[in-house]
Amino acid sequence: MLSNGRKESRRQECPMLSRHARRGVSVVAVQAALLASPSGVFAQSNSRELPAVTVDAPATVKLKPRKPMRTAATGRNSARPTAERPTSVAATDEQGTGSTRASIDQPAAVVRYQLPQRTFGITAKQADETVNLKDPEDAVKYMPSLFVRKRNDGDNQAVLATRSWGLNSSARTLIYYDDLLISALIGNNNSGASPKWNLISPEAIGRVDFLNGPFAAAYPGNSIGGVLLITSRMPDKPFAVAKETVSVMPWNQYGTKDTYMTSQTSAAAGNRDGKLSWFVSANHLDSYQQPLTYTTFGTVFGVGPANTSGAIGAWNRTGGVANVIGTGALAHSQQTSGNLRVAYDVSPLVQATYSLGIWNNHQTSDPQTYLTSTLNGQPTFGGQGAFANNKYTWDQTHLSNAVSLKSDTRGVFDFDLSASSYNYLQDILLNPFTVTPTGVGYSLNGKITRNDGTNWQNADAKGIWRPSGIDGLHEVSFGIHGDRYRLENPVYLSSVWYATSSTGTGQLFTTGVGETRTGALWLQDAWKIVPNLKLTVGGRLETWRSLDGFNINSNPTATSGIPAAPIPVFVAVPKNQPGLNSTNFSPKASLSYDLSKEWNVTASFGESYRYPTVTELYQNITVAGVATFANPNLKPEQDFTGELNVERKWNDGRVRLTLFKERTNNAIISQTTNVTNSTGGQTPTTTIGNVDAIRMQGIELSVDKDNVLVNGLQVFGSVTYVDSRILSDPTFVSTIGGTTATGKRVPNVPEWRSTVGVTYRPNDNWAYTVAGRYTGKQYATLDNTDTFAHVYQAFDPFLVFDMKIHYKATQNFSFDFGIDNIFNAQYFLFHPFPGRTFVLAGKYSF
Numbered sequence: 001m002l003s004n005g006r007k008e009s010r011r012q013e014c015p016m017l018s019r020h021a022r023r024g025v026s027v028v029a030v031q032a033a034l035l036a037s038p039s040g041v042f043a044q045s046n047s048r049e050l051p052a053v054t055v056d057a058p059a060t061v062k063l064k065p066r067k068p069m070r071t072a073a074t075g076r077n078s079a080r081p082t083a084e085r086p087t088s089v090a091a092t093d094e095q096g097t098g099s100t101r102a103s104i105d106q107p108a109a110v111v112r113y114q115l116p117q118r119t120f121g122i123t124a125k126q127a128d129e130t131v132n133l134k135d136p137e138d139a140v141k142y143m144p145s146l147f148v149r150k151r152n153d154g155d156n157q158a159v160l161a162t163r164s165w166g167l168n169s170s171a172r173t174l175i176y177y178d179d180l181l182i183s184a185l186i187g188n189n190n191s192g193a194s195p196k197w198n199l200i201s202p203e204a205i206g207r208v209d210f211l212n213g214p215f216a217a218a219y220p221g222n223s224i225g226g227v228l229l230i231t232s233r234m235p236d237k238p239f240a241v242a243k244e245t246v247s248v249m250p251w252n253q254y255g256t257k258d259t260y261m262t263s264q265t266s267a268a269a270g271n272r273d274g275k276l277s278w279f280v281s282a283n284h285l286d287s288y289q290q291p292l293t294y295t296t297f298g299t300v301f302g303v304g305p306a307n308t309s310g311a312i313g314a315w316n317r318t319g320g321v322a323n324v325i326g327t328g329a330l331a332h333s334q335q336t337s338g339n340l341r342v343a344y345d346v347s348p349l350v351q352a353t354y355s356l357g358i359w360n361n362h363q364t365s366d367p368q369t370y371l372t373s374t375l376n377g378q379p380t381f382g383g384q385g386a387f388a389n390n391k392y393t394w395d396q397t398h399l400s401n402a403v404s405l406k407s408d409t410r411g412v413f414d415f416d417l418s419a420s421s422y423n424y425l426q427d428i429l430l431n432p433f434t435v436t437p438t439g440v441g442y443s444l445n446g447k448i449t450r451n452d453g454t455n456w457q458n459a460d461a462k463g464i465w466r467p468s469g470i471d472g473l474h475e476v477s478f479g480i481h482g483d484r485y486r487l488e489n490p491v492y493l494s495s496v497w498y499a500t501s502s503t504g505t506g507q508l509f510t511t512g513v514g515e516t517r518t519g520a521l522w523l524q525d526a527w528k529i530v531p532n533l534k535l536t537v538g539g540r541l542e543t544w545r546s547l548d549g550f551n552i553n554s555n556p557t558a559t560s561g562i563p564a565a566p567i568p569v570f571v572a573v574p575k576n577q578p579g580l581n582s583t584n585f586s587p588k589a590s591l592s593y594d595l596s597k598e599w600n601v602t603a604s605f606g607e608s609y610r611y612p613t614v615t616e617l618y619q620n621i622t623v624a625g626v627a628t629f630a631n632p633n634l635k636p637e638q639d640f641t642g643e644l645n646v647e648r649k650w651n652d653g654r655v656r657l658t659l660f661k662e663r664t665n666n667a668i669i670s671q672t673t674n675v676t677n678s679t680g681g682q683t684p685t686t687t688i689g690n691v692d693a694i695r696m697q698g699i700e701l702s703v704d705k706d707n708v709l710v711n712g713l714q715v716f717g718s719v720t721y722v723d724s725r726i727l728s729d730p731t732f733v734s735t736i737g738g739t740t741a742t743g744k745r746v747p748n749v750p751e752w753r754s755t756v757g758v759t760y761r762p763n764d765n766w767a768y769t770v771a772g773r774y775t776g777k778q779y780a781t782l783d784n785t786d787t788f789a790h791v792y793q794a795f796d797p798f799l800v801f802d803m804k805i806h807y808k809a810t811q812n813f814s815f816d817f818g819i820d821n822i823f824n825a826q827y828f829l830f831h832p833f834p835g836r837t838f839v840l841a842g843k844y845s846f
Helices: 074-078 108-113 122-128 138-140 612-618
Strands: 025-027 121-122 174-177 205-211 227-233 240-251 256-273 276-288 294-297 323-327 332-348 348-363 392-407 414-431 446-450 454-467 474-488 492-495 508-530 533-560 567-576 580-594 601-611 622-623 626-629 638-651 652-675 682-705 712-727 752-760 765-776 798-808 813-820 838-845
Touching: 108 227, 121 122, 122 205, 122 765, 122 798, 138 227, 256 533, 446 622, 446 626, 446 798, 474 612, 533 601, 533 612
Parallel strands: 025 332, 174 227, 626 682
Antiparallel strands: 025 348, 121 205, 205 227, 240 256, 240 838, 256 276, 276 332, 294 323, 332 348, 348 392, 392 414, 414 446, 414 454, 446 492, 454 474, 474 508, 492 508, 508 533, 533 567, 533 580, 580 601, 601 638, 622 626, 638 652, 652 682, 682 712, 712 752, 752 765, 765 798, 798 813, 813 838
């Protein structure tokens, strides 16, 4: 955020470039910058971006003379008509041309397509000063109603939860990095379908904005939960940045006591030379993680497997026995990521961009047992095969490519063309098949779980027609969209689990294969009825189908061979799954009224369809001890959402009140329950199905204001209340008998969520921040029977406070010291979440 009279060079900052280490080095990051980003916040200080078309009442200020631009927009300004609308701060990052806070101005995409949503956002400078920013997803930490399920630094399963959808709803929120969709719509879960945050370098971020609801025809029905827009910044002169971040977390829970440390080295560099600009970044992370899961056993409290001691008596979230006998996944992850973004001015009015991202992860997990043999006094797994599920080596290399061609004439017609692809070049998980009957050994044979070959592609062609020019009564936008998602997920048996060919013995244990395709046409008209009243109407026609669905499930019947290498005997059950299809139309409407320059009221409605993802339909898999079973007969979700926004804006802040209501028919909801296996252990098992109807309604209040009481003091916060209910679920089957889902709260949607924080900036060099986050009780079961708190797999309410001190020592050097979870709150969101974590970072800009 900027204070009056303050200008700063916008330098790209990015962690130190490290070499690709062989074992686990992460490689992905840069994500380019999309060309006409109307925020000079994202460019160097002497660059000038195109003016944004504001949807707010024009600020009554005197325009400054416009300088020639050295960016892709250089020729565009000279080609502009002399009559221009006032330039928003989002476009200039200067004082006096609108707000003194760039983050409260509308972002580029909203301005360009006249999107109906009201937004809230954060700039790169704000995030750098106020957030312990280790991964790009950290930037949204204190934004109203949002929560990222980040379990550790470098977590590649960090799902974004919104006001009405929870931690397992990755396909109900869209996340874009400029024109690149980083949401992995291959699935709807918090594992393999989590957003690909690793495609973004934190130093490449210009600003982050969130749009609630499926109110824009330009976005597919996956916008039910909202749309997160991450805008990049590109350089206009030579620069380089290096950053080192270290975090340390002491841990003491159940029988595990240790200190876990993460080091992260990153770097970025870029330049502009005539028509060509480029940005490159790299990041290496080495992370030791707290236990992500625990291994549980038994039906008698405190009693472990036969001939063992050391079991810790515990309950599960529904009140059943779940004695903890050791950790599950206890991982060490080495990730390397790299990204290149190139932009070229094809003409003064048209720019082409290309981005390349690569990410590599080498992760190992070595479970810890709490059990001791009563026969010989030595550590033992007690014959529990769940330990074998959590012993693994996982190698991943993913590649993304994206291209776009965009005009910015600000005349009668503009266009955007974009296409992207994401490919799992390598994704291989190696497990032993089981444990040895005694001791802490594993069977020699094992399983090879592969996802390489999984891929997806997206393509969009968009146009904007302004029949009466940039300030005309109508602005019509339209487009065509296509996507394809392909799942390849075979699991092979191997003779030597840790050293074997990628297809093992060649014998399929399970497989899941399938594909989904979507095509869409959309149209929207933003009609300025009078200068302060705008009606936006639109619609989206979509056709979707699933095809090539095929599964093999294996039912083990016995084992033969020696105990150290049991050979499973099983019956393979192949199944060709039915193809599905659906064609739907989704109307949208929004009415926005500016009562004055400061006050706005907006009412919006949108219908949308969220189609089943390919993994929801076809992926049967066990990862880290959690088994998931797909459902090939799922129906699309049909969602109706409405909201009323009342907003009061100042030059340095705003307050907003939102009333919202949402109904979803055929909601696709997954459920995880513990299934007791043949050895007495428990296997978490997830199933997926349609729920006839759910309803969510609530209220959200957010405040963000600078210079409160004293100059330099920023206060920000939000509170969200959601009343969620299952209206009908006639197919529900109680696992304990006598319970029902109808009338219960929707799983994974907390009743209350809030944030509060203050930042004090006594001068340009220092920023002190203290912030808190609260989330209330949420249920994971349809019948809301998971009432036991502070146990593994529970979904606990939590209150966490963080702090950060940011110091800009010189023009080139800055450092940060922070503490996440100051009071060391211990809470579970299925997984145990991080305790008190100390963060130290240093950054040098060249």
